Amino acid sequence: MKFGVFLPNGSNGYLMTTAIKPYLPTWELNKQITLEAEKQGLDFVLSMMKYRGFGGATGHWDACLESFTLTSALASITERIGLVPTVTILAQHPAYTARMMATMDDISGGRAALNIVTGWNQHEYAQMGLWLGDEYYEERYGYALDYVNILRSLWRDGSVTHKSKYFDLSDCQCLPQPANEIPIVSAGQSKAGTDFVAAVGGHSFVMASPEKVHRIAAELRAASEQSGKPVGTYALFHLVTAENDNDARRACDDIVAGGDIEAIKYMIGSATLDTVKDGTTEQVRKSAEADAGLLGGDISSGNMAFMGFPVIYGSYASVARQIDEMAADSNLDGLLFSWPDWVPGIRAFGERVIPLLECRRDWDANARGGLRGTG
Numbered sequence: 001m002k003f004g005v006f007l008p009n010g011s012n013g014y015l016m017t018t019a020i021k022p023y024l025p026t027w028e029l030n031k032q033i034t035l036e037a038e039k040q041g042l043d044f045v046l047s048m049m050k051y052r053g054f055g056g057a058t059g060h061w062d063a064c065l066e067s068f069t070l071t072s073a074l075a076s077i078t079e080r081i082g083l084v085p086t087v088t089i090l091a092q093h094p095a096y097t098a099r100m101m102a103t104m105d106d107i108s109g110g111r112a113a114l115n116i117v118t119g120w121n122q123h124e125y126a127q128m129g130l131w132l133g134d135e136y137y138e139e140r141y142g143y144a145l146d147y148v149n150i151l152r153s154l155w156r157d158g159s160v161t162h163k164s165k166y167f168d169l170s171d172c173q174c175l176p177q178p179a180n181e182i183p184i185v186s187a188g189q190s191k192a193g194t195d196f197v198a199a200v201g202g203h204s205f206v207m208a209s210p211e212k213v214h215r216i217a218a219e220l221r222a223a224s225e226q227s228g229k230p231v232g233t234y235a236l237f238h239l240v241t242a243e244n245d246n247d248a249r250r251a252c253d254d255i256v257a258g259g260d261i262e263a264i265k266y267m268i269g270s271a272t273l274d275t276v277k278d279g280t281t282e283q284v285r286k287s288a289e290a291d292a293g294l295l296g297g298d299i300s301s302g303n304m305a306f307m308g309f310p311v312i313y314g315s316y317a318s319v320a321r322q323i324d325e326m327a328a329d330s331n332l333d334g335l336l337f338s339w340p341d342w343v344p345g346i347r348a349f350g351e352r353v354i355p356l357l358e359c360r361r362d363w364d365a366n367a368r369g370g371l372r373g374t375g
């Protein structure tokens with residue numbers, strides 16, 4: 001099992017709550033987190049990209065450090081950990097992205113992978129005049145496939161001629177070519193999103209309850225056997241640990257009690273515009289429609305104060321047991337975590353949880369991290 005950190009490069013990380021003092025996504029914070037993650041033997045850090053936050057009492061995600069600039073700086077101060085920047089494909093031309101990744105491959109010595117984000121919140125792109133119209137909701141993974149084909153042609157051949165509905169490139173040059181394979185990551189939960197990962201052979205990041213994670217991982221493995229392209233599946237969780245289960249549960253309850261209703265309403269409003277009804281935006285809307293209202297979702301399967309991410313919580317031993325249960329699924333390649341308190345949380349994970357894990361018993365913490373290997 002590989003372990004990654006979902007870097008808080010947007011304000012307040014992945015909690016929409018007043019229970020935690022609002023904070024800015026500074027370089028210093030993301031640097032300290034990455035250095036601690038590398039020290040604890042974690043395998044990769046992934047930064048996101050958002051162009052418009054959700055506001056509210058906490059100003060959720062109103063500020064966001066740019067993902068490539070941040071990752072590139074992190075590459076130069078680390079030695080082993082894998083690095084995953086995010087490209088928002090509506091905002092960056094593929095020839096530009098191909099060159100940025102070749103640069104990142106060189107700076108990092110082959111530790112970089114690329115997270116492909118199609119975009120689900122039209123406000124982010126419409127404000128820049130980049131939204132392609134509401135048909136894009138349904139077409140977004142077709143656009144992504146076209147985009148990845150261009151990236152891979154450029155990385156493989158150093159130039160491409162490509163004419164399609166979305167792009168027109170004529171002997172487009174892009175050198176240097178990366179010296180290493182660049183793994184592709186994507187995090188859609190819709191059928192179109194998982195089909196995209198199976199088609200390109202990449203790593204799928206799933207945000208769902210443990211039961212649903214196992215189902216999606218098995219479906220993806222089956223699809224990969226059919227397509228002949230290797231895939232990897234990773235699941236996303238918040239991790240809340242404490243000396244005992246009660247203290248961890250209390251910390252979760254405080255986060256829910258302080259839920260930033262205005263920010264949550266804004267997020268759900270944007271999610272409601274998405275015409276794709278079997279993916280993440282639908283899941284977000286459903287967790288907010290739970291019996292007890294906006295903050296009624298079960299924390300193990302998705303509460304909006306935790307942005308709909310499921311939470312693994314408990315004492316160090318209990319969290320280790322839950323992670324080993326997840327790892328028993330041979331279709332699952334790793335877990336991506338968010339912590340409420342970041343550096344101390346990652347240190348406690350490394351010092352108190354990892355030593356208890358069966359699934360990391362023979363892990364070589366000095367081996368090079370990253371996502372290469374599957375997908």
Ligand SMILES: Cc1cc2nc3c(=O)[nH]c(=O)nc-3n(C[C@H](O)[C@H](O)[C@H](O)COP(=O)(O)O)c2cc1C
Pocket residue numbers: 006047048049050086115116117118119120121186187188189190191192193194205206207236276278279280281336
């Ligand atoms: C680990 C992870 C990282 C993501 N990163 C971003 C991001 O940086 N920017 C963004 O707009 N969406 C991001 N998303 C959202 C997804 O890329 C995707 O757009 C969303 O899940 C909707 O796709 P779907 O309809 O196929 O589920 C992320 C989701 C996950 C689980």
